[in-house]
Amino acid sequence: MKFCFAILLALGLCASLPTQATTTPYEIGGISIPTELTQQGIPLQLNGAGVRSKFFMDLYVGGLYLPNKADTAANALQQPVAAVSLHIISGLITADKMRAAISEGFNEATAGNTEAIQADISRFMGLFEEEIKEGDQFLLYTSKETGVSAYKNGQLQDTIAGEAFRQALLNIWLGDAPAQGSLKKAMLGR
Structure with missing residues (x-):
């Protein structure tokens, strides 16, 4: 009887623990x-998120959203759509630094093989001409059908x-030479 009570108590405690709802x-x-x-x-779900740091300074929180969970870059890149969110958490990020x-x-x-997409890169970099400040949010929605739609603070800036x-854009965070290895792992939910 004590054993059954202990199991019921444990189940009750587990059931009362908070769970993370999708909302x-x-x-x-x-x-x-x-x-x-x-x-x-x-609909896209958060695959993983992490903090981009440089010289011990946190710069932005980056998140990867996918229709289906992926734990490898190849699986993420094969999906028909993906989105990268960037939440600027440092006033040290300027438009010049972002473009660089x-x-x-x-x-x-x-x-180093950017020739074929150089015009697209130049157009994309033009989206970062305006001032960037702490609290700004960027969403880079990518689709195999339509390309990359870039949003700043909820406003569509351009579609390339x-x-x-x-x-190439997704490989900035997920490729073999990512912006930061720990951020890549975090975005892939590892």
């Missing part, structure tokens, strides 16, 4: 990010077509 924001780096979002009518980081990211993501550009 509950995920907390990381002092930022709440949604665990799911719908973009262009397609993006340029370096594309160079690393393509092993092309699968090669889409793959």
